[in-house]
Amino acid sequence: MVVATARGTLDEALAQLRRLSEVLAVIVAQRDGLVIAANSSRRLEPRKLAAMAASIVGTSEMAVSELEQGAFREVMVQSDDGTVLGVGAGEEAILIALVGRDANVGLVSLSLKRSAKEIEEFLSTAGGKEILESLHGGPVG
8 A cells, every 4th residue: 555655646647747838758766777657648669768768877877976076966867859858866767758759858957857866765664665665575775
């Protein structure tokens, strides 16, 4: 029951982000790319987006560190049809958004960072830890 209630908390956080104009998908994933929660309007494979975004975020964090550029904040990949944004959500997770080409990327970025902090706090609670444990079949540490 705790996991179901906790998952509802994550689902609501993602639903709020999806209410922004042109946000096509939002995903909370572990840093290894395993999907924790997803909300998408498109026929897209959340596992594929999460795995790719985890790789991009991880590589970006490493580059920022190696180049001694301070703390990583966010990564943005722009294409003809839209943008993928990724931010860290604590030690355990990342938050990813896929937005259309007409999106207000600044507003989405601001909202994503705010939500990432909330998700980070949530994942440190008993309910959040239980979700992470359920993905791995045991304690996460």
